[in-house]
Amino acid sequence: MYIQYDNIVTYILELISFVLIIIILSGRREARGNLSWVLAVILFPLFGALAYIIFGNPRLRNIVEKRMKRYPFIDRSICRDKNCETDVGDLGRLITRVTGMLPVRCRNLHLISEAIRKYALLERDIQNAQDFILMEYYLFRDDVVGRRFAALLEKKAKEGVRIYFMVDGWGSMGLLFSPMLKKMQAAGIKTAVFHSPFRFRTASRLNFRNHRKMVVIDGKIAYTGGMNIGQEYKEWADAHLRFEGNAVNSVAGFFAEDWLFATGEDISDAVMLEYSTDCGDRTVHVIPSGPHQSTPMIYDSLFAAITQAKQYVDIITPYLVPNQPMMELLKNMAKQGIYVRIIVPGRNNHPIIAAAGRSYYEELIEAGVQIYEATDKMVHAKIINVDGKWATVGSANMDTRSFRLNFELNLMAYSDDFALEVVELTKNYLSLSERVSLEKVRKRPFFIRVFEGGCRTLSPVL
DSSP: OOOOHHHHHHHHHHHHHHHHHHHHHTSOSOHHHHHHHHHHHHHSHHHHHHHIIIIIOHHHHHHHHHHHHTSOOOOOOOOOOGGGOOOOHHHHHHHHHHHOOOOEEEEEEEEEOOHHHHHHHHHHHHHTOSSEEEEEESOBOSSHHHHHHHHHHHHHHHTTOEEEEEEETTTTHHHHTSTHHHHHHHTTOEEEEETOTTSHHHHTTTTSOBOOOEEEETTTEEEEESOOBSGGGGTSBOOEEEEESTHHHHHHHHHHHHHHHHHSOOOHHHHOOOOOSOOOSEEEEEEEEOTTSSSOHHHHHHHHHHHTOSSEEEEEOSOEEOOHHHHHHHHHHHHTTOEEEEEEESSOSSHHHHHHHHTTHHHHHHTTOEEEEETTOOBOOOEEEETTTEEEEESOOEEHIIIIISBEEEEEEEOHHHHHHHHHHHHHHHHTEEEOOHHHHHTSOHHHHHHHHHHHHHGGGO
């Protein structure tokens, strides 16, 4: 009896596609996300099915949630000393209610707008480290910049400084093939990979990436923001933070949670210090976000803060792929007379995501939102400023991946002085940018609009 194996394979793929479509439609994603996965499974039966199983399966989120819930939430409450009590204003109280996170104090909060400056400061602080160094990056290049910092860490480890070094398995995949990691381990540095693509237990969780950039030195100094470690960041426009005070303990606590999640080792007692009564002169929220949260804290915080704007909202982001509620919020704020400005790169390192972002331009501009593209400059900063009184800088982009899938960390500051620094940086970015006109958007060639629309449809799975 002759068996037509190609027909059998076709039937099996159709059956798998049908079952997956039923599973996708039974989920609680927003409609656009469901449509993207359904189209992927229908148009590319084999690859679409594999992509959904690896990246889209909601059971993977449950795995992450269960694993995170095995471990106690590390206490990083505000210090109880009366000298640290402060009025964070209506916005600060709103963020506390929305997230359940208490504010903390910091001092010497510096906005760093150049990677060269950040690397110089970080190198100096590493050289002065006496007790421990915590370092976590989404992307750590094996290039001249990465090798310089690896050599510094190896030197400090040999001097007896405890060093915990962690990278994301997807973002720093190239590092996993490099001898650099083994050399660091040989020097006595403890290393960890967040969701390694080469381990059976974690390979299927690569869609949940650790996008945070954090360094803590001796529990006294912290860095966080948008800059990774790599040569290209010297050419990009980006933003990072350096600060001291009790807020450092918050960052150390989030590192300890990530380390616990990745390795099963609890280092919180070794790297979290007692809160100091000299807690700082500025009040901030250090807000985490991740797929294990029942509601995304950073997204909820940004949404809540934007709704409180009375004059203007400035958004600086490399990737503009907002969900529908955020789209409607930005449009409605602009229609109410609030100045809403968005600055994005004109030349993006992720062209498909950039194309998806441009598909939103027409309806945003029609509503009164002003969009600027930096010419010949990759803008990688993630900044939002509301009325010059509240500003956030961190790792989260204005896209669905950052809000729902990635582990992110943002600092939200309640300081007119700091907000003024952000305003000045925004002016600098505007000087490098051109405003996108509605006429230009409407004159895009038809095939470009189709391509952008296709990228927009697939944006929830990018």
